[in-house]
Amino acid sequence: ILARVVDTYRRIRNTLKFLLANVSDFDPAVDAVPLEQMLEIDRYALSRAAQLQSDILEHYEVYEFHPVVAKLQIYCSEDLGSFYLDILKDRLYTTAPKSLARRSAQTALWQITQAMLRWMAPFLSFTAEEAWAVLGQAGKTPSATRESIFMDTYVALAQVDAALLAKWSRIRELRDTVNKEIEVLRADGKLGSSLQAKVALTVGPDDHALLASLGEDLKFVFITSVIDLRAGDALAIQVSPSTGVKCERCWHYRDDVGVDAVHPTLCGRCTSNLFGAGETRTVA
Incomplete structure (x- = not known):
């Protein structure tokens, strides 16, 4: 029983660490991308988060904590770890730092982080407060509630898009x-x-x-x-x-690795992202 509890906590905490690390250079007041301009998979991720938040709040209304723990663990493991975050790594690590593609991803991650901290606060209070303090030190929490996450309210996420979820x-x-x-x-x-x-x-x-x-x-x-x-x-x-040949930067196997003689171990995509206009991403 204790091993399962530890595994659940570790899964949630490691997911939170990943989220915090990847929004460390993101200022929501300056860098946030409007919902209509975000990439489709990012809008899907926010819709899935909104769907989960609706379920979680229903459980909290009747003081059901155990289902929230179970659903959050599955969300971190399957929706985020095995799918969304796995796909997102390429965009976060290989596209230009201030590109629309990366800022769109960070906008979604920021909102998910904010929502997730509030979901977990009732049963992982110390961890939520610790993360809240980290964000507070970076000036990323409201001054009125910087002292404690329990002074804040749940995040108003975008409405659930049923068609996007089904797709x-x-x-x-x-x-x-x-x-x-x-x-x-x-x-x-x-x-x-x-x-x-x-x-x-x-x-x-x-x-x-x-x-x-x-x-x-x-x-x-x-x-x-x-x-x-x-x-x-x-x-x-x-x-x-x-x-194809493996690009040493993005690890994709491509036929255009070495297309730029100045950077013989990089593919054309990475060369463009580093030294040119950068690639265009529309969905993921």
């Missing part, structure tokens, strides 16, 4: 299916990370339209270097090792 729920299902096929090759020692995988994904008309709407960002959602989307009658997945 991304299906995308997550397809991604999980592809990941299972990638894991088969990893278990056989034919692949290292999923970024080394080249995926040919055949799906039915509805799923094809869904995935095609992600455009060039599809590979970032599936965390592969290459994904070839095809229309067909039934789901079919073919996974093979990429023949």
